Amino acid sequence: MQNALQTAHAHQQILEKQISDMAALLEGMEFNKSTVMQGSSGLVTQKMNQLTNTSRDMYSAMTYCLSLITQQEQVRKVRLQQEIEKSRVLQDALHALATEHHQLETSLSVSRPHTLPGSFCDASDDEFYDAFSGSGGSPRSFVSLEEDSSSTSNSSQYESLRHAHKHQHQQQQQQLGGAAQIAEMSASASKTYRNCLPAPAFDKDDFSVWTILKQCIGKELSKITMPVVFNEPLSFLQRLCEYMDYSYLLDKASASEDSLVRLQYVTAFAVSACSSNEHRLSKPFNPLLGETYELDRPDLGFRIVAEQVSHHPPVSAFYAEGKQWLFHGSVHPKLKFWGKSVEIQPKGTITVELPSHGEVYTWQNVNSCVHNIIVGKLWIEQYGEMEVKNHNTAEKVILNFRPSGWFGKELHKIDGYVYDKEKNKRRALYGRWTENMYSVDVDLFEDMRRKAKEKKKGRKEPSPSPTKLFRRNGSSSSPAQDSVDGAMGVGEVSLFPVSPSEDPDQPSPDDEHMKEMLEHPDSDQLWQVSPRPDHSEQAESSENYQLWQAEAKSEHASKYFHFTNFAMTLNELSEGMDENLPSTDCRFRPDIRHLEEGDLDKAAQEKNRLEEKQRAARKQRNKQKQQWTPRWFHQGTHSQTGETGWTYAGGYWERDYQSKDLPDIF
Numbered sequence: 067m068q069n070a071l072q073t074a075h076a077h078q079q080i081l082e083k084q085i086s087d088m089a090a091l092l093e094g095m096e097f098n099k100s101t102v103m104q105g106s107s108g109l110v111t112q113k114m115n116q117l118t119n120t121s122r123d124m125y126s127a128m129t130y131c132l133s134l135i136t137q138q139e140q141v142r143k144v145r146l147q148q149e150i151e152k153s154r155v156l157q158d159a160l161h162a163l164a165t166e167h168h169q170l171e172t173s174l175s176v177s178r179p180h181t182l183p184g185s186f187c188d189a190s191d192d193e194f195y196d197a198f199s200g201s202g203g204s205p206r207s208f209v210s211l212e213e214d215s216s217s218t219s220n221s222s223q224y225e226s227l228r229h230a231h232k233h234q235h236q237q238q239q240q241q242l243g244g245a246a247q248i249a250e251m252s253a254s255a256s257k258t259y260r261n262c263l264p265a266p267a268f269d270k271d272d273f274s275v276w277t278i279l280k281q282c283i284g285k286e287l288s289k290i291t292m293p294v295v296f297n298e299p300l301s302f303l304q305r306l307c308e309y310m311d312y313s314y315l316l317d318k319a320s321a322s323e324d325s326l327v328r329l330q331y332v333t334a335f336a337v338s339a340c341s342s343n344e345h346r347l348s349k350p351f352n353p354l355l356g357e358t359y360e361l362d363r364p365d366l367g368f369r370i371v372a373e374q375v376s377h378h379p380p381v382s383a384f385y386a387e388g389k390q391w392l393f394h395g396s397v398h399p400k401l402k403f404w405g406k407s408v409e410i411q412p413k414g415t416i417t418v419e420l421p422s423h424g425e426v427y428t429w430q431n432v433n434s435c436v437h438n439i440i441v442g443k444l445w446i447e448q449y450g451e452m453e454v455k456n457h458n459t460a461e462k463v464i465l466n467f468r469p470s471g472w473f474g475k476e477l478h479k480i481d482g483y484v485y486d487k488e489k490n491k492r493r494a495l496y497g498r499w500t501e502n503m504y505s506v507d508v509d510l511f512e513d514m515r516r517k518a519k520e521k522k523k524g525r526k527e528p529s530p531s532p533t534k535l536f537r538r539n540g541s542s543s544s545p546a547q548d549s550v551d552g553a554m555g556v557g558e559v560s561l562f563p564v565s566p567s568e569d570p571d572q573p574s575p576d577d578e579h580m581k582e583m584l585e586h587p588d589s590d591q592l593w594q595v596s597p598r599p600d601h602s603e604q605a606e607s608s609e610n611y612q613l614w615q616a617e618a619k620s621e622h623a624s625k626y627f628h629f630t631n632f633a634m635t636l637n638e639l640s641e642g643m644d645e646n647l648p649s650t651d652c653r654f655r656p657d658i659r660h661l662e663e664g665d666l667d668k669a670a671q672e673k674n675r676l677e678e679k680q681r682a683a684r685k686q687r688n689k690q691k692q693q694w695t696p697r698w699f700h701q702g703t704h705s706q707t708g709e710t711g712w713t714y715a716g717g718y719w720e721r722d723y724q725s726k727d728l729p730d731i732f
């Protein structure tokens with residue numbers, strides 16, 4: 067290549083020389099025009115010939131260069147292909163390893179006697195976490211211990227934090243100026259709540275999640291220490307309270323006289339609780355043991371209290387009261403790293419009670435998966451079956467959260483049926499967990515389904531469609547996401563088989579069909595989407611109606627961790643609020659506050675300090691053989707559902723913190 071270029075260069079020099087000779091010759095001719103010498107035209111022709119030859123040489127030298135370049139290009143392509151293939155193989159191997167790891171772990175926890183919890187804790191685990199409430203077993207029975215009372219020194223710490231915060235807040239308000247400030251605040255009935263955070267989120271594109279996550283394959287949520295740049299400025303307790311965003315659905319449920327309508331609204335509530343997860347790809351802070359969170363929203367008609375009742379395994383319990391309903395439960399989020407993706411299992415039962423109807427409903431949240439941990443853009447998927455049960459009437463909803471599918475066609479889709487106690491289908495439910503949910507007449511729904519299926523079949527002939535292949539392989543990757551959300555490994559194999567009730571030959575009605583039905587003169591009335599006005603009788607009619615519609619996130623949400631408007635308000639510490647809150651409230655967590663204010667270094671520093679402090683407290687407890695007791699929840703069995711779990715012990719809102727001897731955790 068070098069040689070070929072040198073030759074080309076030499077030719078070019080000769081060419082230049084010949085051209086200048088030629089020019090000189092021509093000039094001479096011009097000068098001596100009058101005395102044109104015989105034979106000079108012959109000289110010109112000779113020079114011209116020379117020129118042509120040289121340029122021909124030059125051309126062939128360049129052609130040779132080009133062919134060399136093309137050859138190299140080819141070699142590079144092959145190499146790239148090989149590299150891609152290698153990386154694919156590596157990723158698959160990693161995935162296989164993760165699977166094996168998981169199987170090993172499960173077999174170990176099965177064979178391990180339950181009386182020996184904590185015996186399977188690796189060194190790092192022991193060093194960093196509450197290791198003595200091992201994953202598969204009951205906690206060791208240590209004698210109960212009252213927490214050490216260095217609270218005085220610490221209260222000054224909160225004090226300074228509160229002051230610092232107040233000061234900052236005032237500064238910000240001054241900076242914002244009157245008009246801007248009004249624009250930044252959203253009004254509610256009695257009080258205004260902020261609608262953005264003090265500082266926008268950091269760009270974490272420079273950090274590869276994978277560099278951190280590779281150390282975490284097979285580990286649990288509480289065992290993962292990630293740099294704060296991967297965190298969102300909320301504690302997991304606050305994140306759970308986001309369930310309340312559409313609490314009006316429970317008001318609607320309790321207001322209805324028809325148990326099937328009530329069931330549908332409870333289901334809509336369960337689905338609405340998932341909606342804020344879209345695009346939320348940062349990790350909430352692990353709550354410290356004993357951390358609490360409360361949210362009192364008289365304007366929305368509810369109040370909720372949450373407490374971190376166990377640190378390892380991490381369990382957060384919550385209890386909310388509306389005017390006509392109760393909503394409580396506990397969540398033990400389990401994260402599993404599978405190489406290319408993270409699987410999230412939010413274990414725990416969620417309960418809604420409607421005392422005026424004497425009814426109790428329960429369900430379990432579906433799993434989520436964060437894709438593209440190694441390469442490409444992260445995206446989150448929720449999939450699986452959700453069963454919402456009315457324990458009194460035996461009516462239930464089985465709702466399917468569809469995996470996005472090969473073409474992303476089923477992205478975010480949910481569908482299912484409302485069954486009466488004889489297991490007859492009474493209504494069909496349809497929508498997207500990110501957007502809305504409709505209640506539809508069963509026949510109409512099935513008709514649409516049939517049409518969608520026929521259409522799919524029509525398209526499929528003669529060769530089987532990739533959709534079909536995807537189902538057979540059980541892949542959860544969606545190349546359609548590729549164009550939407552960035553690069554995605556094609557041929558990714560999912561760990562999560564398509565849920566049993568999901569029949570690949572029963573596609574959910576597609577959007578085209580929905581539109582088609584809407585536009586059809588006979589059916590538009592049926593498909594009229596009508597947001598239900600408060601407690602109208604419409605629900606009892608056989609019309610199709612919208613049960614729930616998600617509130618659009620604000621345009622600047624992407625700058626603020628993709629928070630919903632509701633989420634923006636959760637960590638707000640407004641004037642006067644601190645006097646009422648217990649010292650364990652996560653609004654006082656300095657690390658979260660610093661992250662919210664955009665100070666990564668301080669956030670990281672404080673996060674470390676808090677974790678150290680928690681470790682030291684745990685060691686102290688172990689040494690003194692004392693056991694942790696949550697302040698506001700205790701283990702119990704629900705009288706109607708028979709579920710054992712964390713029950714609210716009561717008394718939180720009396721705010722008698724003294725008698726509870728609150729732990730010093732921050």
Ligand SMILES: CC(C)CCC[C@@H](C)[C@H]1CC[C@H]2[C@@H]3CC=C4C[C@@H](O)CC[C@]4(C)[C@H]3CC[C@]12C
Nearest residue numbers: 275296343346347348349350399410412431436
């Ligand atoms: C940086 C990366 C890869 C890790 C990010 C993990 C994030 C996306 C994970 C960590 C913990 C997860 C949460 C754990 C538990 C629940 C409760 C459930 O009812 C809804 C989903 C929800 C709220 C999960 C959403 C996704 C979540 C926030």
